[in-house]
Amino acid sequence: MYSDAACFFTRIENYNPDHVACLRMAISENFQISCSRLSKRFVNRGETLTAFEDISFQVRSGEFVCVLGPSGCGKTTLLRTIAGLETHTDGELVVKTSRADGNPDIGMVFQEQALFPWMTVYDNLAFVLGNNPDFLQAEIPSIVNEFLVKVGLEKFARYYPHQLSGGMKQRVSIARGFATRPEILLMDEPFVFLDFQTRLRLHELLLSLWQSFQKTVVFVTHDIEEAVLLAGRVIVMTARPGKIKKTIDINLDRPRDIFAIRHKKLFLGYIQTITELLKEEMQSLEIE
Amino acid sequence: MNSVRNDAKRLLIYTISPAVLFVVWEICARAGFLDVRFFPAPSTIFYHLFFVSPEEGIVTDVIFSVYRIFAGYFAGCALGMMLGIGMGLSHLLRMAFYPLIIVTYPIPKIAILPLIMLIFGIGDLSKIVVVAIGSFFLVLMNTLHGVDSLAKIYYDVAAVYRISRRNFIFRIVIPGSLPSIFTGLKLAIGYSLVIVVAAEFSGADKGIGYLIWQSWETFSINSMYAGIFVIGVLGFIFSYTLDLLERRLVPWKDKK
Numbered sequence: 001m002y003s004d005a006a007c008f009f010t011r012i013e014n015y016n017p018d019h020v021a022c023l024r025m026a027i028s029e030n031f032q033i034s035c036s037r038l039s040k041r042f043v044n045r046g047e048t049l050t051a052f053e054d055i056s057f058q059v060r061s062g063e064f065v066c067v068l069g070p071s072g073c074g075k076t077t078l079l080r081t082i083a084g085l086e087t088h089t090d091g092e093l094v095v096k097t098s099r100a101d102g103n104p105d106i107g108m109v110f111q112e113q114a115l116f117p118w119m120t121v122y123d124n125l126a127f128v129l130g131n132n133p134d135f136l137q138a139e140i141p142s143i144v145n146e147f148l149v150k151v152g153l154e155k156f157a158r159y160y161p162h163q164l165s166g167g168m169k170q171r172v173s174i175a176r177g178f179a180t181r182p183e184i185l186l187m188d189e190p191f192v193f194l195d196f197q198t199r200l201r202l203h204e205l206l207l208s209l210w211q212s213f214q215k216t217v218v219f220v221t222h223d224i225e226e227a228v229l230l231a232g233r234v235i236v237m238t239a240r241p242g243k244i245k246k247t248i249d250i251n252l253d254r255p256r257d258i259f260a261i262r263h264k265k266l267f268l269g270y271i272q273t274i275t276e277l278l279k280e281e282m283q284s285l286e287i288e
Numbered sequence: 289m290n291s292v293r294n295d296a297k298r299l300l301i302y303t304i305s306p307a308v309l310f311v312v313w314e315i316c317a318r319a320g321f322l323d324v325r326f327f328p329a330p331s332t333i334f335y336h337l338f339f340v341s342p343e344e345g346i347v348t349d350v351i352f353s354v355y356r357i358f359a360g361y362f363a364g365c366a367l368g369m370m371l372g373i374g375m376g377l378s379h380l381l382r383m384a385f386y387p388l389i390i391v392t393y394p395i396p397k398i399a400i401l402p403l404i405m406l407i408f409g410i411g412d413l414s415k416i417v418v419v420a421i422g423s424f425f426l427v428l429m430n431t432l433h434g435v436d437s438l439a440k441i442y443y444d445v446a447a448v449y450r451i452s453r454r455n456f457i458f459r460i461v462i463p464g465s466l467p468s469i470f471t472g473l474k475l476a477i478g479y480s481l482v483i484v485v486a487a488e489f490s491g492a493d494k495g496i497g498y499l500i501w502q503s504w505e506t507f508s509i510n511s512m513y514a515g516i517f518v519i520g521v522l523g524f525i526f527s528y529t530l531d532l533l534e535r536r537l538v539p540w541k542d543k544k
Contacts, residue, residue, distance in 0.1 A: 085444050108448045114441050117540045118463040127459060128449045160540045180449065 032096050032184060032216040033059040033082060039090035040077055050241035051077040055091070057235055057244065061183070062214045066227035068274065069237030070281055075220045076188055078242070082218060083108055083186050097183065107182035107215075109173045109190045115161040121148065121172050122157040125179050132180055147175040151205060167198035171205065178209055187219040191226065203229055204258050211255055224278070228270045229258060236274060239281045246277055295532065302528070328510055336510035337517060344511065350518055352494040353484055356412055360419025361480045365473060367420070368427030372469075373461060375428075376435025389428065397422040398486050405491060415487045415495075422483045423476035427469065434468025435461055467541050470534045477526040481519060 039053040052074035059065050069075045080086045082095065083106055095104040115124050125144040129135045135143065148154045151171040161169055170190055177185050191199045207230065210217060221227050227234045231250050238245045250270055252261060261267050310330045316322045317329035324332070337346075375382040401418055408414040442464060446456050488497025496515050503512035534541075 080444075083444075083448055085447055103450065106448055108445070110441055110444070113439065114445050116442065116445075116460065116464075118466070118538070119459075127455075128445075128451075131449060131451050131455050162540055 030061055031058040031094075032061045032063075033218065034094040034096075035082075035091065036093075037091035038078075038081070038088050038093055040074065040081060040086065041089045050074075052237070052242035053090075054243050057247065059216055059218060061096075061216055064210060064217045064219065064230060064232045066219045066221055066231035066234045067237065068221055068224065068227045068234050068278075069242060070239050070278060071222055072240050073237045073281075074240065074242035075222075075237055079186050079188050079218060079220045082184075095184070105183040107177040107180055107185045109170075109177040109185070109187045111189050112166070112169070112193050115169060115172055115176075117161050120158050120160055121153060121164070124161070124172060125176050128176060128180055134180075143179060147179040150178075150209065151175045165198075166194055167202065170194065170202060174202070174206060174209065178213060178215070181213075183216060185215045185217045187217065189221055190219075192221075192223075199226070200258060206230065207256060207258070224271055224274045228252075228267060228274070229256065229261065234270075234274065236277050239284060245281065248273065299528070302524075326509065328513065333510060333513040333517060337514040341511060341514045346499060346514060346518065349494055349496050349499045349515075350522075352412075353488065353496040354522070356415045356484050356487075356495065357419055357477075357480045359412075360416040360484070361423050361477060363416070364420035364423030364480075365427045365476060368424040368472065368476075369431050369469060372428045372431025373435055373457070373465070376432050376465070377457070377461065389425070393425050393429070397483055401487055401490075410491045415484060415492070418487050419480045419483050422479050426476040426479060427472040430468050430472025430475070431465060434465030437468065438464045466538050470530065470538065474527060474530050477530060478523060481523055481526070485519060 035058070036056050038055040040051040042049045042051060055078060067075045067078065077086060081088050081093065084104065097104045099105050116127070119127060122144055125147060126140050129140045129143060130137065145154060145157070148157055151174055153168060153171055153175070156164065156168065161172070164172070173190065177187070191202055194202065203226065219227075219230060228250055234248045234250060236245045236248065237243065248270065252264070252266060313322075313327075314329050314331060317324055317327060371381075371385065375385055397418055400421070401414070404417050405414045408417050438461065442460055446460060451460065484495070485497035485500070488495035489501045492498045496519055500512050500515040503509070503515065
């Protein structure tokens with residue numbers, strides 16, 4: 001199907017024979033993202049700090065994965081590494097792409113303030129679309145409008161971000177994330193600064209968008225409930241230096257009703273299990 | 289329409305405090321609290337400004353000063369913006385120019401006027417060059433600060449969406465630095481007035497600075513005040529125009 005393997009895979013830093021197995025798996029299993037023994041170390045004033053180490057996991061195409069961990073466990077750095085915003089120091093990262101130029105096709109939703117304040121809501125979307133050679137200038141207005149309708153902000157196209165509430169801003173960010181139709185959507189605690197009710201509505205929105213577009217999503221959060229509610233699989237990380245503590249499959253039916261699901265025994269069971277895992281991590285932190 | 293009415297209202301409010309000052313001054317002058325030989329009443333000054341000064345050629349003086357300011361200001365601001373953005377984006381440019389800038393920045397621009405006159409002659413050009421140099425530094429420093437204080441997340445967004453270099457500069461860096469650039473532009477226009485008047489004190493035969501100096505030499509106090517008043521009005525017009533421009537070009541900035 002793919003004649004050119006180099007175009008099929010991107011950002012393979014060094015071909016270590018140890019990791020050939022990981023690559024084979026990535027090919028055979030149709031993994032969108034494969035990490036193998038991934039580590040990242042910083043050197044700060046002569047002191048070596050480890051953001052995360054020995055991270056191995058795979059994300060299948062169309063899967064929704066949450067990375068959950070205590071603050072400072074390197075989960076955001078891990079996400080940024082997948083996005084190509086940081087480089088890892090060890091191990092291998094394979095991000096599959098079907099693009100001809102070999103660049104991974106990624107959309108990203110950040111914590112906050114990632115919209116350009118000097119552009120209107122419309123221009124924030126139109127700008128990233130207009131910069132993407134996959135889109136024709138003529139089709140941009142209808143795509144922007146389509147996604148603003150999907151997030152319920154079509155009436156706010158001419159507003160500037162500072163005229164919107166925090167929840168509306170994140171709706172725009174989500175619309176921007178989906179609008180370029182990326183294969184992979186990376187989300188870095190996008191709802192962390194929102195109040196509970198706003199967050200509920202955005203969970204609902206995100207799930208319905210994911211359901212209709214079937215993107216591969218990696219979602220970083222420290223909120224256990226959020227992770228169980230959204231993900232098909234939760235990767236629980238240890239405290240710094242971040243390693244994978246446990247991976248838990250969330251076998252809850254889809255589409256999920258964000259209110260009804262809260263009464264399900266299974267849902268509560270997952271939350272208890274993960275809470276116990278995080279409790280251990282908190283205790284280990286206190287001992288340090 | 290609404291914003292036009294707001295602008296008019298703002299302009300009206302802006303005239304209140306100067307008007308109060310003139311009224312108090314007038315009263316003090318007429319009541320004899322002020323020595324009118326040194327502090328003539330505003331009404332005397334206005335009469336002189338509107339009926340005597342035009343005869344003495346104040347219009348030509350204003351035209352010459354404004355011409356020198358504009359030519360120098362636009363050239364200095366344009367260069368300052370370009371180099372500021374260049375230095376903000378390119379490590380090489382920053383390393384090359386920053387030492388030169390921080391050494392030359394604190395030198396009073398008037399101190400180099402004799403040198404400039406030596407190089408560019410005693411005509412208009414030397415005044416324009418001094419104004420340009422003064423504007424250049426203020427705009428450069430503020431532009432550089434604007435680029436440096438752009439939130440790091442914009443670089444991340446640009447990287448994730450592979451924003452082209454051109455779009456990155458023109459749609460992200462420049463608009464993002466505009467609030468800071470405007471601070472520089474406003475400081476520079478005021479400073480340009482200061483410089484041009486000082487430069488015209490010596491070695492000029494036209495201009496507002498020349499008018500004031502000439503009036504001092506002939507003890508023509510009313511002409512002197514007329515010159516000072518014109519400078520104030522010019523300063524007000526320039527600053528107000530820049531304020532208007534800022535509100536049009538930086539609509540996302542919190543308004544006061």
